[in-house]
Amino acid sequence: MAHEPIIKRAEDKARANMPDYARASASFSWSAARAGLDGLADGCLNIAYEAVDRHVMHGHGGERAIRWLAADGHTSDFSYEDLRRQTNKFANVLRRLGLARGESVFSLLGRTPYLHIAALGSLKAGALFCPVYSVFGPEPLRARMEIGAARVLVTTEALYRKKVAPQRAELRDLQHVLLIDGSSSGIVEGVQDLRALMEAADEEAEIVATKPDDIALLHFTSGTTGKPKGVMHAHEAVVAHHITGFYALDLRAGDVFWCTADPGWVTGMSYGVIAPLTNRACILLDEADFDADRWRRILQNEKVSVWYTAPTAIRMLMRGGEDAFKGCDLSALRFIASVGEPLHAEAVEWSARALGKPIHDNWWQTETGGIMIANFAAMDVRPGSMGKPIPGVEAAIVERADETVRVIEAPMQIGELALRPGWPSMMRGYLHEEARYQKCFAGGWYFSGDLAMRDGDGYYWFVGRADDLIKSAGHLIGPFEVESALMSHPAVAEAAVIGLPDPVIGESIKAYVVLKQGHQQDDAMLRELLGHARKRLGPAIAPKAIVFRQNLPKTRSGKMMRRLLKARELGLPEGDLSTLESDER
């Protein structure tokens, strides 16, 4: 928090979709936001219609909707009209297969436009759509498909053979498997060739008149703090996707928008598919995995104007230093945002120097369905802060004890981040876990399970997950604060901090540190880091022990699994590891 704010230029502020946050917040209403979409007759609402057909109806069918950079090096473009026809065809395929309204379609796909076609086509057909991460092993995949009663699965032949075929008999709800690369589907039993089915399908389709409250999407949480939960979202969520894309990502028609999240996570759906399309941007879809050089080339050559990424990727780019971007023409890049994990102040400042623009952190969860707190384009950025609530969203820092909830008004006090329910993308439940869902609410608030603080100007600061909070010698300590202090040392690439039981002080703080390349893991470095932390944090909050690691346990979506470090340290069961990055096992 000692970091200086990054002051925006007046002309940049004036150009933003939301030039005046206070004014926009004061005049905002969700009904007005909904009126910005078309809707269907009789108060019905369908995500796919708002994302695709609406633009064609208004004469924009020829504009680019998706630009796909395939892993084999070829590129294909889809216009809004192409997408309208393809999604109609997919909806007709589902009808032909006899899928009933509300039944579920799962996708097990990487970054391919078939994901967009399957998702939006399913929604047109009134189905429930659930994307899962393509690198899941057979077991986590089966667990999710069983919970979600998957009727149809869209995948590739290789993924099917490896992960589904061996356990097909156990997946009793699963009736149809559609392969997107179906040329050899004759060889595989029990599957169909999606391309042939699409070829034969009519390109006009009637969109099912879904009600705003009809369930549209199922997303599993990242499993950072325990077993992943199946979160349900309704068609009405599109109102929040649309407006948050407009306000928090500054999306506008014609933008080249690159969301680097995997389609298997909620970010890959809310902002990888829906929000850019409702805002009539062009989605840039890169099939290949992270590679620093290629990413720099993509930003430049594809003229990306809005880029939404995550701290893990940013840290990897930072390892290349500031000079790696020298000579890279980023003149098209207007806005950079990040989500999913705390974005350390160092990263924001690095970006301001290396990319010429700060990264705008924002905060949300699978449960909230869309961005809730953000650094908006017209706002000065306070490095390390998540920003301010979206207009129409009321946030607070609260303390709860049993049934009572106390709102903490004083600035910079740690409490739980709570939101007043009522925005359209709020989850409609955890699938088959009603009691757990009910436990998220009390006194008219939804509890996020995250700890945060709010400063005197209304900016929110992430402290940590409630489960990760450390109580040491009468202090409440968020791991993020200690990790940030360690990360501010030039030799540190990554850090994770946990509390371990201590008979005298309650919990003692232990830190795990990954060093940047070229630094020695020796006693001198250890002493230096301990001293650095003590100087920054004071002796009460500084870690008592630091150990070096080559890497740290993270979920596949890049979130630090502190619970696993703690379980291993204490010899406790490791719990659900289905979302753990494979090389951490």
Ligand code: ATP
């Ligand atoms: P699970 O609920 O299964 O433990 P998860 O909470 O990691 O998994 P997600 O819904 O994918 O699953 O992640 C949301 C969480 O990610 C938030 O509650 C918060 O802890 C963290 N997060 C998201 N954005 C930010 C951010 N900008 N800064 C800090 N933390 C963030």
Ligand code: MG
């Ligand atoms: Mg969570």
